[in-house]
Amino acid sequence: MRYFKIAFLVFFSVQIVLSQSSKDPLLSSNTYAQQRWVDSIYNTLTLKEKIGQLYTVQVFSNEDEVSKKKIIELIKDYNIGGIIYSKGDPVSQAKLDNELQGVSRIPLLVSMDAEWGLSMRLDSTFAFPWNMTLGAIKDNKLIEQVGRQIGEHCKRLGVHLNFAPVVDINTNPKNPIIGNRSFGEDRDNVTEKALAFMKGMQSAGVLANAKHFPGHGDTETDSHKTLPTIDFDAQRIDSVEMYPYKKLIKQGLSSVMVAHLNVPSLETKSDYPSSLSNHIITDILKDSLGFKGLVISDALTMKGVADFDEAGDIDLAAFLAGNDILLMSEDPAIGISKITDAYYEGKITEERLEYSVKKILKAKFKVGLNHYKPVEVSNLVNDLNRIKDDVLYEDLIENALTVVKNKSDILPLRRLETKRIAYVKMGDDDGSYFLDELKKYTKIHEVKADKLDELIAQLQSYNTVIIGFHRSNDNPWKSYEFTDKELTWLYEIARTNTVILDAFVKPYALSDLHTIENIEGIIMSYQNSPIAQQKSAQLIFGAIPSKGSLPVSVGDFFKVGDGIKNNPLQRLSYTIPERVGMSSEKLKKIDSVAQYAIDHKMTPGIQLLVARKGKVIYNKNFGKHTYDSEEKVTSNDIYDLASLTKILATLPLFMELEEQGIVSLDNKVSDFLPEYKTSNKKNITFKQMLSHYARLKPWIPFYAATLDPVTKEPSPKYYRNGYSSKFNIEVGKNLYLRSDYPDSMQTIIKDSKLLSHLRYRYSDLPYYILKKFIEKHYDKPLNELVQDHFYESLGANMTMYNPYRKIRDKNIVPTEIDDYYRHQEIRGYVNDRGAAMENGVGGHAGVFSNANDVAKIMQMYLQKGFYGGKRYFKPETIDKFNTCYYCSRDNRRGVGFDKPQLEEEGPTCGCVSMTSFGHSGFTGTYAWADPEKDIVYVFLANRTYPHVGANILLKENIRTKIQRLIYDAIVD
Incomplete structure (x- = not known):
């Protein structure tokens, strides 16, 4: 003692x-x-x-x-x-x-x-x-x-x-x-x-x-x-x-x-x-x-x-x-x-x-x-589940996620066009939130197998494997270790593949690793909550930075305080409105307007997305594929974008050529397409054409001339029901147009009359012309060019021409029951007849996508040409095309981009900034970006189904009413 x-x-x-x-x-x-x-x-x-x-x-x-x-x-x-x-x-x-x-x-x-x-x-x-x-x-x-x-x-x-x-x-x-x-x-x-x-x-x-x-x-x-x-x-x-x-x-x-x-x-x-x-x-x-x-x-x-x-x-x-x-x-x-x-x-x-x-x-x-006062029971649940708590939870997870190994800077993932990515789930708990979030960034396949050799064989098709280790998040005492089988599989997968391991469990799980030599990236996500899964996926793709450091030492490889900091790549992330100065409660009003449009049959379905400050804060779906179907609209469904194609496909390819000095806005069309030297369009510049200030006709109904004058059915002179070398343009299911007809269309455009006087007139024709110029320059089809130059690297894997060739009908929203040309339901084929006659690949129409992918492209524009760690355009290029050169002549248009109205009526709610830009599409689509409020808004619909009819969606200003509600929801 x-x-x-x-x-x-x-x-x-x-x-x-x-x-x-x-x-x-x-x-x-x-x-x-x-x-x-x-x-x-x-x-x-x-x-x-x-x-x-x-x-x-x-x-x-x-x-x-x-x-x-x-x-x-x-x-x-x-x-x-x-x-x-x-x-x-x-x-x-x-x-x-x-x-x-x-x-x-x-x-x-x-x-x-x-x-x-x-x-x-x-x-x-x-x-x-x-x-x-x-x-x-x-x-x-x-x-x-x-x-x-x-x-x-x-x-x-x-x-x-x-x-x-x-x-x-x-x-x-x-x-x-x-x-x-x-x-x-x-x-x-x-x-x-x-x-x-x-x-x-x-x-x-x-x-x-x-x-x-x-x-x-x-x-x-x-x-x-x-x-x-x-x-x-x-x-x-x-x-x-x-x-x-x-x-x-x-x-x-x-x-x-x-x-x-x-x-x-x-x-x-x-x-x-x-x-x-x-x-x-x-x-x-x-x-x-x-x-x-x-x-x-x-x-x-x-x-x-x-x-x-x-x-x-x-x-x-x-x-x-x-x-x-x-x-x-x-x-x-x-x-x-x-x-x-x-x-x-x-x-x-x-x-x-x-x-x-x-x-x-x-x-x-x-x-x-x-x-003492008794506890007020009314509204207790809401008071214990506040938006401010959700905001803080997300902040905490984003700040905690820890990268502990990053060999060759594999994280965050760059150059998506070179990546073939598989996801393998380990652990005994759900990893669906993680997988769903990963899929928002690029194409990801979950790979499963009962035997290791089967799994390894399947993974040979991929060059990157993301392994999610998911253990129960029910309480902090749940089991966290790898099983012997999981460790064996992990080592073998890592031996033959480039691997990112993401552990949604307490850090001590990494103590089980006897070697990390072949694992390129390791992320500690700490918990398997839905938010932790989502935020970790965002970190992998550089939408958010890695900030955390290990609170404990783990095994032989990691010490307390370890943590590799990575800067974000400016990809879209996903969060709640309050984190970007917007009100969830006010944004709920959008739901009512969208549902009103569905209930009043202005369109069968709608995809809606709003992003602010690089973060998607509203992404909802309404209605069904058709009024009579049971297929509810999901975020993975794709819509015919119609004229959004202009700014999402043709325009960026042209901007690229302009930035490279291959073409100038002041160049004449005839400088690059010699056949126009003798045309009435020989002196039209690209700037005039893309600003819809060139006296060009709004459109030409090319299909009308190919119908039988009596029956109004596709004429046998131009169509067949089966494919052949002479009839190889698939305008609809089992309907093939003559292979030489697109050349005839270009001739018709070249020879068409000009409008009687110069004024603003929206026209599809510039994009037929631009398509020909771009494809001639590269000697490659427009659809392949835009995939190679933009969509693949952006991770816009749901954006494509002719989706009927690539994905199942279940994920393609139909646009029309065509009873005047192709006489069939149009699903996966472009709705626009002119684009259909160009084998589905138009400069003005033909691209299909979902709201998430459209937002990526619009966000790239908003970020002055930078996205996902890659610079697509110089800021000055974006500014050049986002300029209204003819505003003084009552023409609001930029170069390719639509711009806010100059007077009361126009394409926006009237509440956007004058630096904002976007476009709308005939099928009911709409995309708009505002640099001053840092907002991207995407509205996709198939208001043309089952028939074009009156455009009530436009007449009731549904898209712009929603746009106003978005701006009303800004609180900071």
């Missing part, structure tokens, strides 16, 4: 200064009123009620009536001081809480183990990520905000004391009970995180609690099942395990939970829990560290405690050791009786009892229980 006391003096005497200087964290701002209230309450209490105030009893909000009755009896008979809620749901808890508070003469101090906040989301058990995930974050302001918002959750639910944060320094990867609950193994990082969390939560008016004193981080047994041992000397415990407590106590920590641990270097009694140790609680925590807040025992029902044969003995020992609150006694009635006996026997003085009871009452005053 003498040597123990010497050791204590050596290692803890330096802390004496703390006891002299630390402040009382339970004092309120009005200490006079607080003291009066505390004294007045204390003076009304009987001895039994004073002792009852020491007890915090466990309550389940889903308990049966018998159990609830027992709790009520404890409250009435003993005036117990508090309750701790465990199992149940928030609404049931609020109702029960009001009932229990209603029968208590003195308001109950309500506590919870809400370490990660409270949530009733369908896709997440917890409101916020686990501490280990937070430990990877560099920005501690985010951690403070977590504490703040968890405090707000608690306060809304009537919880006054939250048993958080865990400040255990987890230096043992095999720790079964702390692990993900710890901020990590670095004492400074843990301390900074815990301090930020504490400050945030207490700023919301909720008492914080640091646990588990003196430190639970290096154990290999579960304290709920036995008594773990911390077998370090006092110096080590002082410098590591206790380090966070010293800092937090100085900054006003409200309470400490003492752990259920055996600490031989601090307690001489063999196998004696720290939660019952007078030396650990009174000598060290209170006297040496100077802690004046609430001292709370760990659950008194913990296993592995010897020498306490009679019920209530543990309660008495816990109080004698220095605890103020006795947590989860096995039998509070017996415990109160034991402590009462000890009081009368002189083992407990009135002064000692008063000390703890008045601390508890001070805490009650500080959290406002002197003016």
Whole structure:
């Protein structure tokens, strides 16, 4: 014993200064009123009620009536001081809480183990990520905000004391009970995180609690099942395990939970829990560290405690050791009786009892229980699932994701045109959110097999393999290891393929890796929540940067603090409106307008997308493929874009040639197409033509001349029902046009008359001419050119001409039942007759796509020609084409791009900036980008189905009404 006391003096005497200087964290701002209230309450209490105030009893909000009755009896008979809620749901808890508070003469101090906040989301058990995930974050302001918002959750639910944060320094990867609950193994990082969390939560008016004193981080047994041992000397415990407590106590920590641990270097009694140790609680925590807040025992029902044969003995020992609150006694009635006996026997003085009871009452005053109000049950679910919590959750995950290996800078993925990517799922949990998000960026195939050799054979077709390791996100104690089979498969896949491993589990999983030599990229995503999956996919493609660092050392390859920072490639990411200064609530109005259009049969279906600041914040689908079908519109369905083809295919190819100096806007068409030298169009410049200011006819009904004049059916002179070398242009299913007819169309255009006078007149003809020029220059078809130059590298894998040749009909939205030309349903074939007669590849029409891909191209324009780490155009090129050269002549058009109206009527809501640009399409499509508000808006529809008819969609301004709602939703 003498040597123990010497050791204590050596290692803890330096802390004496703390006891002299630390402040009382339970004092309120009005200490006079607080003291009066505390004294007045204390003076009304009987001895039994004073002792009852020491007890915090466990309550389940889903308990049966018998159990609830027992709790009520404890409250009435003993005036117990508090309750701790465990199992149940928030609404049931609020109702029960009001009932229990209603029968208590003195308001109950309500506590919870809400370490990660409270949530009733369908896709997440917890409101916020686990501490280990937070430990990877560099920005501690985010951690403070977590504490703040968890405090707000608690306060809304009537919880006054939250048993958080865990400040255990987890230096043992095999720790079964702390692990993900710890901020990590670095004492400074843990301390900074815990301090930020504490400050945030207490700023919301909720008492914080640091646990588990003196430190639970290096154990290999579960304290709920036995008594773990911390077998370090006092110096080590002082410098590591206790380090966070010293800092937090100085900054006003409200309470400490003492752990259920055996600490031989601090307690001489063999196998004696720290939660019952007078030396650990009174000598060290209170006297040496100077802690004046609430001292709370760990659950008194913990296993592995010897020498306490009679019920209530543990309660008495816990109080004698220095605890103020006795947590989860096995039998509070017996415990109160034991402590009462000890009081009368002189083992407990009135002064000692008063000390703890008045601390508890001070805490009650500080959290406002002197003016207790019942919990408002209405709207509780919404209040615990706020948009601001979603915003913070996403911020946290984005800041936590950690790249720990990046051989040859494989991450983020670049040059998508060279990538053939497979996804292989490992683990026992769902990875669908990850896969779906990956598919937003490029073509990804999930590869499965029952046998390894079959899998390896399938993977030979790919040059990049993304392996997602998905373990359950249900709670932080779930299994996290690789199986032996998974490790074997991982090594073999990596031996023969370029591999990115993404682990959606606690970092210790990487300890299972015996080698990482053949794995090019490794990402630690920490949790398998939907948001973690989505954000990690975004990181892989450079839509968001990698910022995190490992909170713990892992195996032989990774050390605490490791983390490779990568800058984003300016690809679209996906988030919620509030993260880019928009209102989710206001954007919901779009749903009503879109549904109105569906209900009033303006179009069978709609795809809608809105992006701001490079982030997609609204992407919804409405209606069905047709009015009578059962096929609901999905994000993977593609639409005939009609005239959007002009700015998404032909124009970028022409801009590329202009930027390279091959052509100038002031060049004449006849300079590049000699046949026009004798034409009435010989002096028309590209600028005039693309600005629709060249006296060209709006369109020519080429198909009409190929119909039988009597039957109005396709004439046998021009069509066959089967393919041949002379009839090889497939205008519709089993309908082939003569192969020489496109040349005739070019001649018809060249020889066509000009309009009588120069004025703005929208025309498709410039794009027939441009197509011929571009294809002649490259000696390659337009559809191949635009794929090679743009779509493949942009990851626009759902953008194509003639989709009937490439994808199944199920994902192609039909555009029309053609009863005047092809006499069939048009699905996957271009709706525009002129483009159909060019084998589906028109300069003015023919491209199919979904809203997500259209947004990528528009975002590239918005970003002045840069996207995904590649510069497609110089900024000055974008500006040159996005200029209205003839505005002074009542022509709003840019070069290729449509521009906002110059007067009241026009293509936009009138609420966009004059630097904005876009285009619309005959089938009901619309795409618009606004550099000043940093917005991309895409609207896809098949309003032409089943028949073209009156364009009610346009007449009712559905697209521009939605555009106005988008702008109305901007709040920042």
